[in-house]
Amino acid sequence: MALIEAAGLRKAFGDFVAVDGIDLQISAGESFGFLGPNGAGKTSTMRMIGCTSPVGGGTLRVLGMDPTTQAAQIKARLGVVPQQDALDEELTVAQNLAVFGRYFGISRAELYRKSGPLLQFAQLTEKAGAKVDTLSGGMKRRLTIARALINDPSILLLDEPTTGLDPQARHILWDRLFRLKREGVTLVLTIHYMDEAEQLCDRLVVMDHGRIVAHGSPRELIRTYASREVLEVRFDVPDHAQKAADVDGLADRVEVLADRLLLYTHDGDAALDALTDRGVHPQSTLVRRASLEDVFLRLTGRSLVE
Ligand SMILES: Nc1ncnc2c1ncn2[C@@H]1O[C@H](COP(=O)(O)OP(=O)(O)OP(=O)(O)O)[C@@H](O)[C@H]1O
Ligand SMILES: [Mg+2]
Numbered sequence: 452m453a454l455i456e457a458a459g460l461r462k463a464f465g466d467f468v469a470v471d472g473i474d475l476q477i478s479a480g481e482s483f484g485f486l487g488p489n490g491a492g493k494t495s496t497m498r499m500i501g502c503t504s505p506v507g508g509g510t511l512r513v514l515g516m517d518p519t520t521q522a523a524q525i526k527a528r529l530g531v532v533p534q535q536d537a538l539d540e541e542l543t544v545a546q547n548l549a550v551f552g553r554y555f556g557i558s559r560a561e562l563y564r565k566s567g568p569l570l571q572f573a574q575l576t577e578k579a580g581a582k583v584d585t586l587s588g589g590m591k592r593r594l595t596i597a598r599a600l601i602n603d604p605s606i607l608l609l610d611e612p613t614t615g616l617d618p619q620a621r622h623i624l625w626d627r628l629f630r631l632k633r634e635g636v637t638l639v640l641t642i643h644y645m646d647e648a649e650q651l652c653d654r655l656v657v658m659d660h661g662r663i664v665a666h667g668s669p670r671e672l673i674r675t676y677a678s679r680e681v682l683e684v685r686f687d688v689p690d691h692a693q694k695a696a697d698v699d700g701l702a703d704r705v706e707v708l709a710d711r712l713l714l715y716t717h718d719g720d721a722a723l724d725a726l727t728d729r730g731v732h733p734q735s736t737l738v739r740r741a742s743l744e745d746v747f748l749r750l751t752g753r754s755l756v757e
Pocket of ligand 2: 493494495534610
């Protein structure tokens with residue numbers, strides 16, 4: 452059964468269409484990702500699913516219910532991690548959990564029972580009595596996630612859970628998300644790191660200008676929109692466009708970036724040999740497997756890593 456189902460879902464702000472008729476089906480236990488450049492409409496979509504922004508058009512069902520008329524019932528079974536942490540900075544870590552728990556009508560005794568394991572899950576046990584404004588960015592993010600779990604949600608919505616975190620904090624967070632997924636929580640997330648999207652998402656959609664431009668598993672997307680391998684070539688030139696002619700015909704497709712050329716081919720080493728045979732000697736080269744980053748670049752013409 453689809454836990455989240457959208458058909459022709461739309462959202463406009465004045466004349467500006469942020470979400471332009473998208474169709475989605477997200478199943479129970481699935482980990483589903485939204486990828487897309489800034490302004491693609493990811494947060495707008497997540498906010499409609501989370502019942503914090505009214506549906507602008509089309510239909511949306513969350514847990515079989517209608518966000519327009521059954522927002523409270525839906526929210527009771529959702530955990531929401533917004534793009535910006537909305538913690539109470541003046542309160543302690545434990546107090547933040549308690550205040551949130553009371554929104555959901557959770558009793559004092561039950562809160563007491565839940566707080567310990569949640570703090571442990573978020574690795575914040577020692578910080579229980581610390582004021583939120585003294586926490587690091589990573590700790591705040593983990594607290595926001597712990598808080599979103601206070602009502603044992605069936606679906607966890609995470610809007611860029613790891614953006615802005617250092618690598619270590621990111622890894623701790625992803626470890627936590629893996630555990631939730633194993634426990635059967637349906638994860639719906641927006642992401643900016645392709646390596647993580649590849650690891651964590653069973654399925655994902657790429658959004659651009661409010662539309663879904665591709666969908667599938669990471670592997671399917673790579674197979675459809677990229678080649679098996681990529682040869683990256685860098686020259687000591689101010690503009691790589693002037694070097695495009697040097698690699699002409701060596702790959703299925705060539706992408707010209709500011710600082711390098713990307714040659715899409717089934718065999719990167721063979722392309723490199725052919726380049727050397729032409730007498731072309733780049734400053735540096737790299738053969739790698741194609742990734743979601745390449746899919747993204749192909750579909751949106753933009754690189755996610757700025
Ligand atoms: N409340 C609002 N009023 C007016 N315009 C809005 C509002 N919220 C979002 N938008 C616009 O809608 C578009 C989509 O925004 P949204 O936040 O959904 O993008 P996003 O994909 O989440 O981007 P990011 O990766 O930067 O978080 C943007 O152009 C944004 O300026
Ligand atoms: Mg966003």
